[in-house]
Amino acid sequence: MMWTTLIAGLILLSAIPSGLPRSVYDVEGRSKRSIDLNDVYYSKMRQFRLxxxxxxxxxxxxxxxxxxxxxxxxxxxxxxxxxxxxxxxxxxxxxxxxxxxxxxxxxxxxxxxxxxxxxxxxxxxxxxxxxxxxxxxxxxxxxxxxxxxxxxxxxxxxxxxxxxxxxxxxxxxxxxxxxxxxxxxxxxxxxxxxxxxxxxxxEPPYKATFKLRVSYPAIQDFKACTNTPLISRRTIDNSIEEEFEETPKMSTNQLALVISDLETIFPREDVNEIEGRKLQVKIWGRKEFLMSLTKVPDKIVKIVNYLQNYFNSSLGLPKLDVMAIPMYSASKASDNWGLMFFKESELGSPLVWTTAYELFYQWIGQSVTPYRRNDAPVNKALNSYLASMATLDLNPDEMEGKWPMTVLYSLYYEFAQTAPFSRVAGIRHEATWTKAELVFRMFNYTFGHELFQKSVRNFFHQQSKEDRRTFYANDIFTYLNDLANETNNLPPGLTINGIAASWINRDRVPLVTVIRDYETRKINLSQKVYLRDVPPQSTAKVSYQWDIPIVMQAEDNLNFHNTKPTVWLRKELVPKNLTMSDITSKDNFIIVNPEEIGMFPVNYDSCNWKMLSQYLQGPNRERILPLTRAKLLHDAWNLAYAGELCFGIAMNMTLFLKQEKSHVVWEPVFTMIHHVGRRIEGLDVNFKFEAYIQSLLKPLYLELGENPQPDEPSWKTHMRGLMQNFLCRTGYEPCIKEARDQFKKWMIDEEPDKGNPVANKFLCPVFKWGTNEEWEFGLQRVINFPKTSLARKQNERTYLLKTLAGCPKDANKIEKLLQVSVLDQNENFTDADVQLIFSMLTGSATGYKTLFNFLQEHWYTVKERFQNKTYLWDGIINSATSSFNTHEGYDMVSQLYLDHQTEFESADAIIRKALRVIKQESIKWNEENVPVIDAWLKENLSKEDLEAIAAATSISTTAVPTTTD
The missing domain is CATH 2.60.40.1730 (tricorn interacting facor f3 domain)
Known part of the structure; x- marks a missing residue:
């Protein structure tokens, strides 16, 4: 899926120019304002317009x-x-x-x-x-x-x-x-x-008809295929000449042609007749690959029938050819009108989303086309949303637990940064059209599926009647606005265009706070910018406001099919809050923004949170739908992380996980474990925290079973893998044993450098909990990795090095790696390897403390090694100093700065920033939250668990020879 780039949050797109025009003009000089969306299209957009x-x-x-x-x-x-x-x-x-x-x-x-x-x-x-x-x-x-x-x-x-x-x-x-x-x-x-x-x-707006004739050598089985059906074919002087029907009006980039010996298969099912037309579908591929495509024709027919029904319109052409093009290296499928090209692996996939996404372009994109390339992102967003809806209807298992939560939560994390996208700026443009996709989803909920579908139909049919068959970015919002006004679904003074602009154009999301007065039976609603990290004092405060649909559910009247807003929290409100009558009695909880209808987390008063926590632990928990249960848990933890909610309340919201079976609810838990775990890494409370999370995971992990079963759903395999990863990280013995047993197969191999028989998931547990001999074996595999082997890929070595550096809890292993790569300057370690090692060591307290000690002990040697490599010098200073989170750690870094104050050179600003962040953010966060977390865990862990943790803590502090803070 296109949105998987956001899940990873690390894929850089092409550099995209800023400052693109916010209004465009058609050939008659008519001005139309469009929402300013960015897209990867811009990376290739010409500067000179005709x-x-x-x-x-x-x-x-x-x-x-x-x-x-x-x-x-x-x-x-x-x-x-x-x-x-x-x-x-x-x-x-x-x-x-x-x-x-x-x-x-x-x-x-x-x-x-x-x-x-x-x-x-x-x-x-x-x-x-x-x-x-x-x-x-x-x-x-x-x-x-x-x-x-x-x-x-x-x-x-x-x-x-x-x-x-x-x-x-x-x-x-x-x-x-x-x-x-x-x-x-x-x-x-x-x-x-x-x-x-x-x-x-x-250029897209210059639509015209095309009449194509091609001539090519008369090679056996060669035939041509283009957007329209064949009219005539004849042989002239050992050449084939073919002529095709004239196309409807379309842009030049929609013309398509293939001359090949590819073969065809046909669907068993028919496309439904509509508007007196019956679309003919053919699937093309090389002979050996056609067996992999046998299910594709009927899948295409199924999707086309869905789209015809959705748009109440035929494709507009008599045929649709879909081709699996060999050696196809374009970054995306070519969705030309009537003739589509896919990579073989994409077309052969059983998944619906990718195929539906490209097929939607036949209606909105090809039949009706963005007028300018800076109108294309809203088209991309609408197609992506409609493809997700089609997939939910046609193959719900494919989407369950993956959308919209994975993409939405990624946006939450990024937009809540002090400086969004400062680490991976290229992802901003992917995020922009993803926001637009989620805005379409919000409108579909708040105004109803039927009204939204009708507006899309009106948009398509009206634009397809225009001479140019083109549209501007804001046209779809205008059609939705017209229908919303006709049905009185919009409060006076609000427009769909205005609502959409505030959500799409800002790299932030709001936090809505809901405070109930149980005596007066009033609810106070307010909004502000949502931030997870405390911004530096020098950062200018932003006071964005949004028009927010407030959808509410009450405990005594749960009806998740009712998604009409109870009220709109308006950005024009002065003061910036709204008071309304409560929708239920004081003994019942309320839920705001169920099913993540809007892009915003919600905070409540402590009483409402308590009622929610108690209800989720009770027998009627599943009356609240899985996505909403996931939202409540996710909101609570992230608000606590951001200092907006007491961590005790957030921890109470995890208690129901002991009975929770839905992977949809569990999916965000692992990210939250990671975020909080990074904050408390190296502190005694972390042992209790990991023990508690382990107690939550074990029951479901045992129920899933350690090994995948034949034909089990993909979510179950995925969930088992996530649980194994965490349980291994916390030292769960059955997991460690399996990892070491698998690793042993590699160690006894007579030629271990010919290949790695061990799955990646087993490497970290072995290097963290295994012996020095096992870790040394891994180090030798990195050093001896074949440089010219076609069978081994460089990413195998990279992953091995990442785990060697980032997983050990024994400082001796890390010291050995630093000795070999930095001090000994082993020729098998490149500068990129050294930089990767520094980066990975920030992932654990053992890692960054050992690196700090190494830097302190070998200061002048390291400085000499990196004197002409500024990025490595800056890298080691940053990795060795920026992750401390206590007063003792601050004192250590401060002393290092005093000892070498004039010697940091290019890294001087880096260590000064590290000191500021440790003091203003990390220490403050720990002082406010760690005692609360610790007290809660002491109260909720069993006596046996606490005794085992005390023993483990004692062993750990004597076994790891590294400076503690």
């Missing part, structure tokens, strides 16, 4: 490929153009690799006033100009033509097939099982690649 006085209405394109071996093609295009304003020039896009040999022009229509006068039908070319920097080809005319004029331009040209990448008109090949090579020719014209194939107006 003049709009002249536009193409049709292309007749003739492509001849004389020989497959020579990688050349000849082209002839006839373009019909109309004038909407006075101009004496025609400007086309043409790639620098195309060479033009002949250009002609003739007048085919005069403006009405000149036609009445009997003016001559003459037009002549004055000169031709090629601006390669802009990829423009300008035909200067001798006459100035007026609005209403029409001409036909003919251009003969030639070019080369692309052979080194999937772009333009390219040639590739695949090998069959006998080793025979099968060449094929295909297109990838997305973005601005159509100009690599023919001179054209290569």
């Amino acid at each position: 003049p709009n006085e002249v536009t193409a209405t049709s292309y007749h394109l003739d492509i001849k490929i004389p020989s497959i071996e020579k990688n050349e093609f000849n082209g002839h295009v006839k373009i019909n153009l109309t004038w909407s304003n006075t101009s004496d020039r025609i400007t086309l896009n043409i790639h620098q690799n195309l060479e033009i040999s002949k250009v002609g022009i003739r007048m085919i229509q005069l403006p009405p006033d000149e036609a009445k006068k009997g003016a001559p039908m003459e037009v002549n070319i004055a000169r031709k100009e090629r601006q390669r920097f802009k990829s423009w080809y300008i035909i200067h005319l001798e006459q100035m033509l007026k609005n209403g004029s029409a001409c036909e331009v003919t251009i003969t040209y030639y070019g080369n097939l692309t052979t080194n990448e999937t772009t333009g008109l390219y040639k590739s090949a695949y090998m069959d099982i006998t080793g025979q090579k099968h060449p094929f020719i295909a297109t990838y014209l997305q973005l601005d690649n159509a100009q690599k194939m023919f001179p054209c107006m290569d």
